[in-house]
Every structure is written in structure tokens, then in C-alpha cells.
Amino acid sequence: MAATRTSGGARGEMRPVPGGLAGHLVDFVDALRGKGISVGPSEAVDAAEAVVVLDLIDREALREALAATLIRRPTQRDIFDQMFNLWFPVARGFGGSAEADDAITIELPLDENGKVDPRALEDLIVDLLEQDTPEAMAQARALAELMVEQMGRYESTRGPSFSTYQTLGKLDASTIMQRILDGMIGENPDDPDGSGRIMEKAAAANLANQRVKGFFQQVADEVRRRTAEHSGRDRVANFAVGPSADHVDFLRANDADLQKLRTQVGPLARQLGHRLAARRKRIRRGDIDMRRTMRQSMSTGGVPMELVLRKPRKARPELVVLCDVSGSVSGFSHFTLQLVHSLREQFSRVRVFAFVDTVDEVTDFFSTGDDLAASMARMVREAEIVTYDGHSDYGFAFRGFAENYVHTLSPSGSVLILGDGRNNYRDPALGSLELITERARHVHWLNPEPKEYWGTSDSATPQYSEFVPMHECRNIAQLAAVVSQLLPV
Structure with a gap:
């Protein structure tokens, strides 16, 4: 017997909202601010005026109107959509989202033991996503709801709970995407290996990836919606919705977060470049x-x-970057190096030195036009930045720089030091750092750790901050603010 889901069911009872729709909108704006999306009074007023003239039955029109009035940057859209789905859910309870006039019936394929058959379920998902019709998309949405109800639900001490991992854990996303791609491309006797259809295959692969990710996102959204009904939307917003890309903590970013961060390098570099050029024009x-x-x-x-x-x-300043690329701060250092690389035209010369426990110049790894990710991987692999145990040793690195590379500093140049200052209880070599500060016009230290952690455990930041101004740079927003003020003109 197959598990069945029929849309068009009764909606759950709506709880009254203090202040009505206006109060609900104010709560939504406050929630966005809590996620790092800056929404001013004027934007909130614009959103309220848009709501007045909209047909509130059209949920997507409401979504786009609020997005147009409340967010300023494309990077904030993902967080906005997740929060919108919590504050303006598509339905309440299971089976409450009627996406067509007629009832939609969908079943989960079961094996002979009465359990969900993962391979047959993959076949069903592939069939729906290949069609790409409104009817198939409505069925896919209904299938996502049914999967969460039947596969993702479990009982906890707090009552019913839902899990995205439990819902999708037995499915192979790469297999689903490959089968959709094969269906799009088809077989061509004149081109059996597809070598003559490279562009077509690339476009089809991108489309297949979007469809699979879109379906998996529907499952994740449904899990958040059902969890919010039982645990409260504020709790879900706090624990299940991450911050916007420009407020992601460098030290806590996962691979997906780092991928999003890399896409921000170009726009941020252009913005900082314009600011720097304006400052030079104004004060020169x-x-x-x-x-x-x-x-x-x-x-x-x-x-x-x-x-x-x-x-x-009209002379552009020189810049020397001295960065810790050990595992604990590698995400921060790599992102900042990419940013500096993108800003290289603003300086007469940029020299980059990297270290873990030994310092080495890595400027040549970042030649113009090279792929930054490949350059960094090659730098870690080929540069002499590890001599003995592979743990950060700022003191040994500073001594090595003072002995071998201090001649690269000039009285008109600037130095940026990137790292958390955790020296593993070793000699901090304060004399060498003092020599560096004496040879350069400006020296600044960008630290990705929260200030409250400075000086704890093996952190040598209190000693280093006596010689170098230290700035907290935990995320893109802080980094952009600090760099825009510190870059020499």
C-alpha cells in the first residue's frame, strides 16, 4: 500500500497576530534585521504601502513586492526567502497547500515490506522534474510535502519533529541529476560521446542542477515550515536560518558558505576601488x-x-600582505587574499608573504589572470611555509621576515597582517614585529576572531596589539568597513 498525499485539505487554525497585518509585517522586518539585513524606516513604510495595494492571495506577488522594498543587495535574497517562508507560510499543517483547482494525488512508492523504495522514489522525482510543466511542478511540491510527512517526521521529547537529512538521506542527488541530464541531451548517433555538443551539455547540466536543487530546497523549506508550526517560527529562524552572506563568520563558514563568499569578491573589490579612488582625489x-x-x-x-x-x-602606494594560511584561519586568509588580488590595480606594487610556521614570498603564485583557487592550492602545495610541525608560529615567521624580507618595506608603504594571533605558546618575537612597524608607514592587523577571545588560551594578541593596531574582521561586512578605512591613499 502506498503512502498518499492529497492537496486541498483543510488549513490549520491561524493564531491571531497582535496588531493584525501591520504588526505581522513589523515582526517580519525585525526578524530580517536580526539576520543582518539592514531595513530602515523608509523601506518598512514602502513595504506597508505595497501590501495595501496587493492582492494578498497572490503569495508570490507579495514575496516579490516585499523583496523589492526591503532588501538592497542580491546576496540577501536567499535569507529573505527563507524568512518569508516562515512568516508567510504557503499553508498550515500537512496537505494544506492547494496549488491547483483540482486535488493532486501523489503516492510514495513502497517495497514489498511496506517501506519507501528509494530507487523507485528517485524514478518518480526524475519523471516529475524532466517534465517541467506546471502540473508536474505542482506534483513535485506535493511529493516534497508527503516525503517530509512520511519520511522526515520523528518523535522527540518536544513532540513531532522533522528532519531534512532524514527525508533526503537515502536519495542520491548526483544520480537524479545525471538521469535528468541524460534525458535532456538524449542520444545522437552522429555524436555518441557528446564531444560535439559541449555547449549544449553545459547548459543542460546547469538546468538539471537547478531543478534538483530546487526540489531539495522545497523539501528543506517544508521541513522548516512544519517545524515552525510545532516549535515556533522565532526558534526556527534563530537556529535553522543562517545569516546573510556578508555576515557569515569566516571561522565558522562551511564549504557552501565559502563558495558564496567567493562570489562577493568581485563586487566588493569594485566598491572598495571606487571608494579608494574617490578618497585619493579628495585628499590629494x-x-x-x-x-x-x-x-x-x-x-x-x-x-x-x-x-x-x-x-x-600621482603615485600609488605599495602594499605588503603577511598572512597566516594555517587551517584555523585559512578561509579568512584566502578570501582576503582574493580581495587584495582584485584590488592590485590600486597599488604600485603588491607583495604577498604567507606562513604557517615559516614565511615565504608567494607573490608569483598570484599572477594576473590566474585562477585564484588554483593559485592558492598551488601555494599551499609548493611554497615553503611549513618547516617543522605545521602549527602556527607567528614569532618564527616574524623573525624570518625581519631577517630575509624586511628590505621589501618602504617608508611610504603599508603592511597588512592577517591572522588570529594564536602562537601556540611560542616566542612571539615582539622585537621582529617592532622592526616591521618601524620600516613601514602603516601597519595594521586584521583578526577574524571575536574580540572577547583575544588573549585567551594561546592567543598572543595583547602583546602584538601593543605594536600594531588590531581590527576585528569576522565577516565580509566588517572586513569591507575596515579595509575601506585602512587602505592607504
Whole structure:
């Protein structure tokens, strides 16, 4: 007997919201702010005015209107959609989302033991996603709801709970995507291996990936919706919805988060480049030209009424980056190196030095036009940045830099040090760091750890901060704010 889901069921009883729709919208805006999305009073007013003229039955129109009025950057859209699904759910309870006038009946395929057959379920998913019709998409949505109810539900001490992992754990996403791709491409006797249809295969692979991810996202959204009904939407928002991309903690980012962060390098570099150019244009004024000032004062009885300034030389500063690339801070260092690489045109010269327990120059690994991810992988593999145990040793790295590379610093240049300052209880080599600060015009330290952790355990940040200004850079938002103020002009 197959497990069945029929849409068009009765909706759950709605709880009254204090303040009605206006209060609900205010709660939604506060929730977005809690996730790092800056929503000002004017945006909230715009959203309220949009809600007044919308047909609230059209949920997607409401979603797009609120997105247009409340968020400012594309990177915030994913968080917005997750929060919207919690505050404006498609339905309440199981079987309450009627997506068509007629009832939709869908069944989970079962084996002879009455359990869900994963391979047959994959066949059903492939069949629905291959069709890509409104009817098939409605059935896919109904299937996602049924899977969460029948496969993802379990009993906990707090009552019914739902799990995305439990729902999708027995499915092979790569197999589903490959079968959809094979169905899109088909067989061509004149091109059996597909070598003549590379562009077509790439486009089809991208489309297949989008469909599979979209279906899995429906399952995740349904899990959050059902969990919010039992545990409360605020609890789900706090624990199941992560921060926006620009507020993801570098030290806690997983592979998916790091992938999103890398997409922000280009836009952030352009933004910082424009700011830097504007600052240079605004503050670049020459020194007083005494000879020309005195000559011009002859027309006013020898009184210098106007100062004549020398024309400034248009020179871009030099930048030296000294970064810890050990595992604990590798995500932060790699992202910041990508950012510096993207800003290289703003400087006359950029030299990069990396270390774990030994410092080595890695500038040549970041040549113009090279793939940054490949360059970093090659740097870790080929550069001499590990000598003995592979644990961070800032003191040994600073001594090595002072002995072998201090000549790269100039009185007009700047130094950026990247790392958490955790020295594993070794000699911090404060004398070598002091020498570095004396040779450069500006030295700043960017630390990805929270300030409350500085000085705890093996952290040598209190000693280092006596010589170098240290700045907390836990996420993109903090990094952009700090770098925009610190970059030399």
C-alpha cells in the first residue's frame, strides 16, 4: 500500500497576530534585521504601502513586492526567502497547500515490506522534474510535502519533529541529476560521446542542477515550515536560518558558505576601488610652493593672500600582505587574499608573504589572470611555509621576515597582517614585529576572531596589539568597513 498525499485539505487554525497585518509585517522586518539585513524606516513604510495595494492571495506577488522594498543587495535574497517562508507560510499543517483547482494525488512508492523504495522514489522525482510543466511542478511540491510527512517526521521529547537529512538521506542527488541530464541531451548517433555538443551539455547540466536543487530546497523549506508550526517560527529562524552572506563568520563558514563568499569578491573589490579612488582625489593636495607663493604676494604688497600649492605626484602606494594560511584561519586568509588580488590595480606594487610556521614570498603564485583557487592550492602545495610541525608560529615567521624580507618595506608603504594571533605558546618575537612597524608607514592587523577571545588560551594578541593596531574582521561586512578605512591613499 502506498503512502498518499492529497492537496486541498483543510488549513490549520491561524493564531491571531497582535496588531493584525501591520504588526505581522513589523515582526517580519525585525526578524530580517536580526539576520543582518539592514531595513530602515523608509523601506518598512514602502513595504506597508505595497501590501495595501496587493492582492494578498497572490503569495508570490507579495514575496516579490516585499523583496523589492526591503532588501538592497542580491546576496540577501536567499535569507529573505527563507524568512518569508516562515512568516508567510504557503499553508498550515500537512496537505494544506492547494496549488491547483483540482486535488493532486501523489503516492510514495513502497517495497514489498511496506517501506519507501528509494530507487523507485528517485524514478518518480526524475519523471516529475524532466517534465517541467506546471502540473508536474505542482506534483513535485506535493511529493516534497508527503516525503517530509512520511519520511522526515520523528518523535522527540518536544513532540513531532522533522528532519531534512532524514527525508533526503537515502536519495542520491548526483544520480537524479545525471538521469535528468541524460534525458535532456538524449542520444545522437552522429555524436555518441557528446564531444560535439559541449555547449549544449553545459547548459543542460546547469538546468538539471537547478531543478534538483530546487526540489531539495522545497523539501528543506517544508521541513522548516512544519517545524515552525510545532516549535515556533522565532526558534526556527534563530537556529535553522543562517545569516546573510556578508555576515557569515569566516571561522565558522562551511564549504557552501565559502563558495558564496567567493562570489562577493568581485563586487566588493569594485566598491572598495571606487571608494579608494574617490578618497585619493579628495585628499590629494600638494605642499605649499613658497617661491611661487611669495612671487604672487608681490601684487598684494607682499602679503600672501593666496597659497600656491605644488602639483602632487600621482603615485600609488605599495602594499605588503603577511598572512597566516594555517587551517584555523585559512578561509579568512584566502578570501582576503582574493580581495587584495582584485584590488592590485590600486597599488604600485603588491607583495604577498604567507606562513604557517615559516614565511615565504608567494607573490608569483598570484599572477594576473590566474585562477585564484588554483593559485592558492598551488601555494599551499609548493611554497615553503611549513618547516617543522605545521602549527602556527607567528614569532618564527616574524623573525624570518625581519631577517630575509624586511628590505621589501618602504617608508611610504603599508603592511597588512592577517591572522588570529594564536602562537601556540611560542616566542612571539615582539622585537621582529617592532622592526616591521618601524620600516613601514602603516601597519595594521586584521583578526577574524571575536574580540572577547583575544588573549585567551594561546592567543598572543595583547602583546602584538601593543605594536600594531588590531581590527576585528569576522565577516565580509566588517572586513569591507575596515579595509575601506585602512587602505592607504
